[in-house]
Amino acid sequence: MIAYIVVVFSFVLFFSPAGELFERFDDRRLLWISQLRTHWLTNIMLVVNGAGSAYTIRGLRWIAILVLIVFRRWRHLFVFLGSIIVVTLITYQLSIVLARARPLGITILAGWQGYSMPSLPVASLSVTLVGIAYALVPQGRFRAVAKWIIGVAIALLWFARMYLAVDHPTDAGFGAIIGVAIALVAFRWFAPNEIFPVTYKGGKAAHLDVSGARGEAIGKGVLDQLGLTVLEIKPVGLEGSGGSTPLRLKIAASNDEPERYLFAKLYAKNHVRADRWYKIGRSIMYGALEDEYPFQSVRRFVEYEDYTLRLMWDYGIPTPRPYGIVEITPEREYMIVMEFFTRAIEIGDSEINDGVIEDGLRIVHQLWDAGLAHRDIKPANLMVRDGKLLVIDVFFVQVRPSPWRQAVDLANMMLVLAVRTDAPRVYEHALRFFTEDEIGEAFAAARGVASPSQLRAVLKKDGRDLLTEFRAMAPARRPVTVQRWSVRRLVLTTEALLGGLFFLLLIVNNWNAFA
Amino acid sequence: MINHPGHVLKRRVVAIAVGMALLPACGSSGSSWASDTRLIDCRASDTELVAFQAVPSAIYMPCVTAIPLGWSFAGSQIKNGLVQFWLDSDRAGFRAAEVTLTATCDIRGAVEGSGPASQPGIVRYEEPLSLSPRFSLLRFDVFAGGCVTYRFSFEEGASSLLVFELDQSLGFLPRSLAIRKVRDLLGLTLCGAEAPPCPG
Numbered sequence: 001m002i003a004y005i006v007v008v009f010s011f012v013l014f015f016s017p018a019g020e021l022f023e024r025f026d027d028r029r030l031l032w033i034s035q036l037r038t039h040w041l042t043n044i045m046l047v048v049n050g051a052g053s054a055y056t057i058r059g060l061r062w063i064a065i066l067v068l069i070v071f072r073r074w075r076h077l078f079v080f081l082g083s084i085i086v087v088t089l090i091t092y093q094l095s096i097v098l099a100r101a102r103p104l105g106i107t108i109l110a111g112w113q114g115y116s117m118p119s120l121p122v123a124s125l126s127v128t129l130v131g132i133a134y135a136l137v138p139q140g141r142f143r144a145v146a147k148w149i150i151g152v153a154i155a156l157l158w159f160a161r162m163y164l165a166v167d168h169p170t171d172a173g174f175g176a177i178i179g180v181a182i183a184l185v186a187f188r189w190f191a192p193n194e195i196f197p198v199t200y201k202g203g204k205a206a207h208l209d210v211s212g213a214r215g216e217a218i219g220k221g222v223l224d225q226l227g228l229t230v231l232e233i234k235p236v237g238l239e240g241s242g243g244s245t246p247l248r249l250k251i252a253a254s255n256d257e258p259e260r261y262l263f264a265k266l267y268a269k270n271h272v273r274a275d276r277w278y279k280i281g282r283s284i285m286y287g288a289l290e291d292e293y294p295f296q297s298v299r300r301f302v303e304y305e306d307y308t309l310r311l312m313w314d315y316g317i318p319t320p321r322p323y324g325i326v327e328i329t330p331e332r333e334y335m336i337v338m339e340f341f342t343r344a345i346e347i348g349d350s351e352i353n354d355g356v357i358e359d360g361l362r363i364v365h366q367l368w369d370a371g372l373a374h375r376d377i378k379p380a381n382l383m384v385r386d387g388k389l390l391v392i393d394v395f396f397v398q399v400r401p402s403p404w405r406q407a408v409d410l411a412n413m414m415l416v417l418a419v420r421t422d423a424p425r426v427y428e429h430a431l432r433f434f435t436e437d438e439i440g441e442a443f444a445a446a447r448g449v450a451s452p453s454q455l456r457a458v459l460k461k462d463g464r465d466l467l468t469e470f471r472a473m474a475p476a477r478r479p480v481t482v483q484r485w486s487v488r489r490l491v492l493t494t495e496a497l498l499g500g501l502f503f504l505l506l507i508v509n510n511w512n513a514f515a
Numbered sequence: 516m517i518n519h520p521g522h523v524l525k526r527r528v529v530a531i532a533v534g535m536a537l538l539p540a541c542g543s544s545g546s547s548w549a550s551d552t553r554l555i556d557c558r559a560s561d562t563e564l565v566a567f568q569a570v571p572s573a574i575y576m577p578c579v580t581a582i583p584l585g586w587s588f589a590g591s592q593i594k595n596g597l598v599q600f601w602l603d604s605d606r607a608g609f610r611a612a613e614v615t616l617t618a619t620c621d622i623r624g625a626v627e628g629s630g631p632a633s634q635p636g637i638v639r640y641e642e643p644l645s646l647s648p649r650f651s652l653l654r655f656d657v658f659a660g661g662c663v664t665y666r667f668s669f670e671e672g673a674s675s676l677l678v679f680e681l682d683q684s685l686g687f688l689p690r691s692l693a694i695r696k697v698r699d700l701l702g703l704t705l706c707g708a709e710a711p712p713c714p715g
Binding site: 020 | 553561562564565568592593595697700701703704705706713714715
């Protein structure tokens with residue numbers, strides 16, 4: 001389809017007799033259609049032509065945008081808006097380059113604006129309807145029906161515009177091809193259904209559907225690659241996870257182990273992209289806070305988590321036992337499998353005694369001794385089981401971190417523990433593991449974004465100013481600023497500004513097409 | 516371990532390539548941010564055909580013969596019933612001159628002007644709106660089936676003599692010329708005044 005567009009476009013643009021040939025061909029077809037004109041059919045065609053009016057198309061777009069916002073399907077929303085912008089830019093710029101007149105030799109019966117090829121109303125309606133089908137209608141029977149309805153609607157508008165002689169047949173056809181092709185390609189590339197299905201069941205878009213073919217592939221992969229038989233796959237803790245699809249796997253009993261549960265995190269390309277944008281955003285906002293370089297593939301992504309999990313396990317830090325990586329689809333989807341902490345509850349919902357407080361502080365000390373930083377100490381990543389504190393989610397672990405990063409881990413752990421108890425009690429225990437200077441440094445470093453957003457939210461909800469309480473107890477230290485400037489930050493910021501400016505120029509310079 | 520420089524470079528090259536491909540859409544194609552079409556330039560090209568289609572009754576089309584120094588084509592709008600284009604000036608300001616063709620126009624308040632009519636059958640009317648501190652003038656060229664409205668609105672301090680610069684560069688394209696071109700080149704009819712009746 002795209003090849004057809006390129007060939008026809010090049011032929012017409014660089015070989016002027018071809019343009020005249022097209023003109024004659026189109027006008028003959030229109031003359032033939034004009035013989036069908038009757039008063040009542042003209043009225044019907046004018047109504048049909050209204051489907052291509054700016055008001056109708058804007059109405060449809062606003063409805064789609066509002067539905068996508070209500071259901072918080074941001075990816076679909078951006079792909080929808082992106083395809084509309086691209087189609088508008090292409091049709092508008094092509095119309096200026098081709099500069100084709102409206103049909104000649106026949107009376108034009110409806111309103112029009114600008115050049116005729118490609119037809120902006122047909123392209124706009126096509127991209128809008130196809131976008132709606134792919135962004136709002138669930139895949140399957142409903143979408144199949146929607147595609148037929150869209151096909152009929154576009155064909156009707158095409159015929160109406162030819163009947164009214166506002167477009168040539170090739171104008172409307174070209175517009176329809178551009179609108180449909182760009183929307184299809186955009187949704188299949190950037191919001192493929194297998195990764196971002198359209199559902200109205202709730203849940204985050206980052207979470208993959210693990211039923212059907214993917215569920216079977218997971219079961220087969222775990223059996224082939226880890227030698228374990230999966231009896232059940234159940235998504236768990238979705239509300240606390242945006243960077244992967246967390247799963248609980250029920251594993252069949254084997255000769256040496258009873259039936260049990262394992263925890264798994266399923267990663268796909270979208271998680272790598274999300275991580276990349278997150279890190280770029282942090283680099284621009286704060287500079288070189290820590291290691292903000294993004295991963296380049298799902299394989300590397302999952303390999304790194306497997307490595308940190310094994311590293312923590314080797315150092316005796318109470319983290320889940322690693323079971324290994326399962327390849328679901330090469331280079332596209334991987335799953336990391338680890339121990340499931342049965343009966344463990346999140347620290348925020350658990351009783352905290354002195355043993356748990358000491359566990360937490362000991363874990364930070366172990367991390368320091370091992371030359372590691374967890375970097376994501378927050379209530380959701382600390383579990384309590386039988387009075388013992390356990391750490392999960394080691395994806396952000398950094399090896400040989402800066403002293404600043406290690407200090408922040410300590411401050412975050414103390415804050416989490418104090419939320420469930422009180423600051424003096426935690427401080428007193430901390431002195432058994434750390435010097436006053438180290439604690440002072442930790443709270444000088446723990447500022448703003450250095451603490452995970454969940455921890456900041458919990459502190460805010462708690463109401464007590466625990467940070468100030470800790471700082472009052474610890475020796476006074478000059479605050480450590482989180483803003484760091486580097487060449488990379490400057491380059492990224494400049495790129496982002498230029499990108500924004502470029503986008504703005506695209507919109508402004510093509511405003512007539514959008515407005 | 517995490518970041519492969521080759522990948523970053525590749526992504527940047529792709530981003531730059533996409534940016535370069537879209538660059539013409541940022542305004543370097545000769546079209547302006549509010550433009551429907553290219554410049555209407557008295558050559559009976561496709562742009563002028565579209566303009567004649569917009570006002571089929573008009574026997575003349577206003578056009579630009581040559582843009583004077585210090586002036587620039589800023590945009591146009593062509594739709595059924597209306598042809599409009601406007602020019603910016605480095606001295607008279609943005610949209611200092613706006614030229615509009617419609618089938619009819621309201622010339623009440625205007626007086627017949629003394630300026631030279633460049634084509635037969637055109638009567639000129641003028642309605643000065645303000646001389647100081649800003650020069651502002653409405654001018655109408657009325658002819659069979661059409662009326663061209665010129666709205667000159669200069670920035671404070673800009674000389675009214677700039678109108679004469681523009682007078683030299685604005686002209687008229689006769690419909691008969693476009694009709695002949697369409698007939699000779701395509702064997703088709705440019706529907707409207709001075710042409711055989713069109714079907715439908």
